[in-house]
Amino acid sequence: xxxxxxxxxxxxxxxxxxxxxxxxxxxxxxxxxxxxxxxxxxxxxxxxxxxxxxxxxxxxxxxxxxxxxxxxxxxxxxxxxxxxxxxxxxxxxxxxxxxxxxxxxxxxxxxxxxxxxxxxxxxxxxxxxxxxxxxxxxxxxxxxxxxxxxxxxxxxxxxxxxxxxxxxxxxxxxxxxxxxxxxxxxxxxxxxxxxxxxxxxxxxxxxxxxxxxxxxxxxxxxx
Amino acid sequence: xxxxxxxxxxxxxxxxxxxxxxxxxxxxxxxxxxxxxxxxxxxxxxxxxxxxxxxxxxxxxxxxxxxxxxxxxxxxxxxxxxxxxxxxxxxxxxxxxxxxxxxxxxxxxxxxxxxxxxxxxxxxxxxxxxxxxxxxxxxxxxxxxxxxxxxxxxxxxxxxxxxxxxxxxxxxxxxxxxxxxxxxxxxxxxxxxxxxxxxxxxxxxxxxxxxxxxxxxxxxxxxxxxxxxxxxxxxxxxxxxxxxxxxxxxxxxxxxxxxxxxxxxxxxxxxxxxxxxxxxxxxxxxxxxxxxxxxxxxxxxxxxxxxxxxxxxxxxxxxxxxxxxxxxxxxxxxxxxxxxxxxxxxxxxxxxxxxxxxxxxxxxxxxxxxxxxxxxxxxxxxxxxxxxxxxxxxxxxxxxxxxxxxxxxxxxxxxx
Ligand SMILES: Nc1ncnc2c1ncn2[C@@H]1O[C@H](COP(=O)(O)OP(=O)(O)O)[C@@H](O)[C@H]1O
Ligand SMILES: [Mg+2]
Numbered sequence: 104x105x106x107x108x109x110x111x112x113x114x115x116x117x118x119x120x121x122x123x124x125x126x127x128x129x130x131x132x133x134x135x136x137x138x139x140x141x142x143x144x145x146x147x148x149x150x151x152x153x154x155x156x157x158x159x160x161x162x163x164x165x166x167x168x169x170x171x172x173x174x175x176x177x178x179x180x181x182x183x184x185x186x187x188x189x190x191x192x193x194x195x196x197x198x199x200x201x202x203x204x205x206x207x208x209x210x211x212x213x214x215x216x217x218x219x220x221x222x223x224x225x226x227x228x229x230x231x232x233x234x235x236x237x238x239x240x241x242x243x244x245x246x247x248x249x250x251x252x253x254x255x256x257x258x259x260x261x262x263x264x265x266x267x268x269x270x271x272x273x274x275x276x277x278x279x280x281x282x283x284x285x286x287x288x289x290x291x292x293x294x295x296x297x298x299x300x301x302x303x304x305x306x307x308x309x310x311x312x313x314x315x316x317x318x319x320x321x322x323x324x325x326x
Numbered sequence: 327x328x329x330x331x332x333x334x335x336x337x338x339x340x341x342x343x344x345x346x347x348x349x350x351x352x353x354x355x356x357x358x359x360x361x362x363x364x365x366x367x368x369x370x371x372x373x374x375x376x377x378x379x380x381x382x383x384x385x386x387x388x389x390x391x392x393x394x395x396x397x398x399x400x401x402x403x404x405x406x407x408x409x410x411x412x413x414x415x416x417x418x419x420x421x422x423x424x425x426x427x428x429x430x431x432x433x434x435x436x437x438x439x440x441x442x443x444x445x446x447x448x449x450x451x452x453x454x455x456x457x458x459x460x461x462x463x464x465x466x467x468x469x470x471x472x473x474x475x476x477x478x479x480x481x482x483x484x485x486x487x488x489x490x491x492x493x494x495x496x497x498x499x500x501x502x503x504x505x506x507x508x509x510x511x512x513x514x515x516x517x518x519x520x521x522x523x524x525x526x527x528x529x530x531x532x533x534x535x536x537x538x539x540x541x542x543x544x545x546x547x548x549x550x551x552x553x554x555x556x557x558x559x560x561x562x563x564x565x566x567x568x569x570x571x572x573x574x575x576x577x578x579x580x581x582x583x584x585x586x587x588x589x590x591x592x593x594x595x596x597x598x599x600x601x602x603x604x605x606x607x608x609x610x611x612x613x614x615x616x617x618x619x620x621x622x623x624x625x626x627x628x629x630x631x632x633x634x635x636x637x638x639x640x641x642x643x644x645x646x647x648x649x650x651x652x653x654x655x656x657x658x659x660x661x662x663x664x665x666x667x668x669x670x671x672x673x674x675x676x677x678x679x680x681x682x683x684x685x686x687x688x689x690x691x692x693x694x695x696x697x698x699x700x701x702x703x704x705x706x707x708x709x710x711x712x713x714x715x716x717x718x719x720x721x722x723x724x725x726x727x728x729x730x731x732x733x734x735x736x737x738x739x740x741x742x
Contacts, residue, residue, distance in 0.1 A: 161736040189649020
C-alpha cells in the first residue's frame, strides 16, 4: 500500500479515426498524493485533455493501468464508475457542459439527485455552493442567461456538489477573461486549502506557478 | 431515487424541448386519430352491412309462383300455378335440408282506423309463428311477434312495422292499443324493432303488418298462399335446395323443371354470400390502409426522435459524466416516452371522437350516404394504434439512449 490517490502506469491512448490511429498518450506514468495541487501543462494537442478524461473515469486508456485509491479502474463495474464520477471526483470542463434546460440551481443539484440525497439536504447544499461561488443571486437563471465566467462558477459548484476528494479541471479559465479567470483560480486555491486534491490543466504560467507540481506533456509523453 | 424526480426532470426537459415534445405528441395523436377515424367509418359500414344481412333472416329462400311459360307433356303454357299448405308439407318431407317452411297470405287493406287516425291502406300479411323467428322479426320492448297460441286460437292480434304503425299510433305508446281493419278489431301486440337498415327483401318490413295466418284465412278465405318462405339448416345447401324445390313442385304441378318463370325462387343466401365476400374484401382493404397509415405515422415518429439524438446524446453524456448510472438515464427515457404515449394517445382519441361526433350531427337523408356516414369508434383500435405508435416512439428513443448511456461519457459529449 502507498499513500498515492492516483497512480497511472504506462498509459497509452490511441484514437482510431477511420484508417489511421492517432496516439494521444504514448506511455505516461506518474503518481499523485492526497491533497496535492497539480498543474498539467503542454501545447495544444499534447494529450492533456485525454489524460484528464482518463483520470476522471470519463474515458478508458487503450493500454496501461490506472489505480484510484489502489484499485484498478478498468476492473470496475459501470455502476461503480458512475459512483466514482458522482461522489469521488468533481470534473470541471473547459466548455462548462451545463444542461441548458435546467437553472443554475438545477444544474448544481443534479449530481446530488443521482446520489439519492433527499430534497431538503440538497437544497441546503445547493444554496451553500452557490454562495461559495458567489452566484446566489442567479440561482434561477438558465445557463443561456449567464456569461461564460458565471457558467464556469456554476460548473465548479456542480463539481463540488457531493463533496468529492478530487477535483479535475480542464482549462477552467481558458474561455474566460483574465480577471474572471483569477477569481475562479482563487476559488480553486480555497478548495485546495480545505484539503482537496486538485489537478488542473492550464496554459497560464502564472496559474501553473501557484501549483505545487507541474506535469508537462509533449506529444503524448511527459517531458 | 424517487420516480417523481424522473417525472420532474422529464417534464423540465419537455419545457425546453418544446418543439420535439409538441411534434412527437402531435405525430402520435395524428396517427392515432387518422387510423381511428378511418377504421371507424369502415367499421360503421361493416356494421350496416352485417345488420342488413341479419335483417334478411336465417338462410332464407322465398318461393312465388306464376304462370307456366313452357309447354310440358302436352299441357299448354300460361297455366297459373298456386301454392298451398300441402306444398309446405311436401317440401319439408321431400327435402330434409329444410328447417322451416311456412306459407304467407297477403293483401292490401284500406279502412284501417285507430282512434281518430286512419291509414289509407296497409299491406296485410298472414303468417305463422315460425316466420317471425326465421326472418328475425322482433318487437320493441313490451311487445312480441305472433305465437302459436295466436295461430291456434285465431286471435285478432297484429304485429306492425314502424312505418305503418306511426300513421295510426304514437310509437312510444302503441303496443296493446287497438285498431280496426274493415271494422274488425285487432290488438297491436308488437312493433318491429328499430333497425339500422333492413334489407328490402321483396318489400320493406317496416311497412308491413302481420296477423295470424289462421285469422287471415278465416277473415278473407284465401285459398292460395302468396308465397312460401323456407329457411334451410346450412347455407351451403342453398343451390341444391333451390333446384330440388323446382323439381318437387314441377313433379307435383306437372310443369317443365327448366321453366324458371313459373317458380320464382329468391335465394337470400346467395346474396349474403356475395355481400360476405364484399365485406371480407372491404375489411382487408381497411386493414391495409390502416396498416399503411400506421407505418407512415411510425416512420414520421421515428424520424422526429432521431432528429434530436445529437442533442440528447450530449445531454446524456453530461449526466453520465457527473455520475448518473445508466439505469437512471433509462428510467427517465421510459418516463418520458410514457408521457408522450399517454398524451398522444389521449389527444388522438379526443380528436377522433370530436371529428366523428361532428359527422354524426350532420343530418343525412340519403340511405347510401347513411350507409357511409355511420362511423363507429373502436376502443380496441384506439388502444392498439396508441400502443403501436408508443412502442415505435419508445424504441426510437430507447436504443440511442441505451447506447449513449453505455459508452464512455466523453464519446457522448463529443457526439456530432
Ligand atoms: N476523439 C478523438 N479522435 C481522434 N483524435 C483525437 C480525439 N481526441 C483527441 N484527439 C487527438 O489526440 C491528441 C491529443 O488531444 P487532446 O488530449 O485534446 O490535447 P490537448 O487537450 O492537450 O489539446 C490530438 O492530436 C487530438 O487531435
Ligand atoms: Mg484540451
